[in-house]
Amino acid sequence: MDGDGQPTALDERGPAHSRASLGVGTGARDIERGAYVVAALLVASGLVHLGVLVVSGGPxxxxxxxxxxxTFGLSFGLTLAAVTWVTSSLALRPATRTVLLATFTAVSVLETALVTMQAWRGVPSHLNFATGFDTAVSMTLAGGGGLIIVTVLGFAAGAVGGAARRLSPSMRLAVHSGFALLVVGLAVGGVMIGSGVTEARTGNAQLAYSAMSTLKPVHGVALHAILVLPALAWALGRTRWSERRRVRAVAAAAVAYVAMVVIVAVLTGL
Structure with a gap:
């Protein structure tokens, strides 16, 4: 640990102190603490709606x-928590980290809130141009998706550009792979929105929703690699395996995850 309670990523004192570890400790930055709180609230929102669906028997x-x-509450909550955790040990400039993470957090809340509002109103959240208000909501959601892509690309560029150098090789591989798949998932989401808006604007609303439904599974699976792969590397860092063996295990898991994304794409007819 350093003087601020942060784990030193280069610590080699054994499994309990592996430099594969990620964590923010008691000295966590305020922006990270806030992001964790928001992530927990988003997950709670998703679970509340699960309960409502079960009790009400709604569609x-x-x-x-x-x-x-x-799904938006759980997905955004888990992704925000994962991004916050993973980026907490990247050697980014504090101002850069704060701007990127604050933006990602704010947009996560905005996207989930707008989707939830529209669901309770009983109208589609995306590709809905029935009224001026619904159009504004749909376009705000699309713009928010664009901001999320920009922030993730910022984090990913930092990680690939050397901000992950303090991490162990196994964790660094997990972070790089997780971000790569996250970018793929967001790119698929961007294609979903872009093609959907085009179809809806030309009067093919049903085709637009059908196209989005086809892409959703790949989008969802790819997004959560940023949680799964670093979590695996973290768990392996608590074992007595050699670092070389951990790297091989993470590499195998990354390949398997990519294969899973491809299989989902094939099964959904992409």
Missing amino acids: WLGPVSLRKAL
């Missing part, structure tokens, strides 16, 4: 289902 499918509030 689980369709663009107006409360399922969207459930």
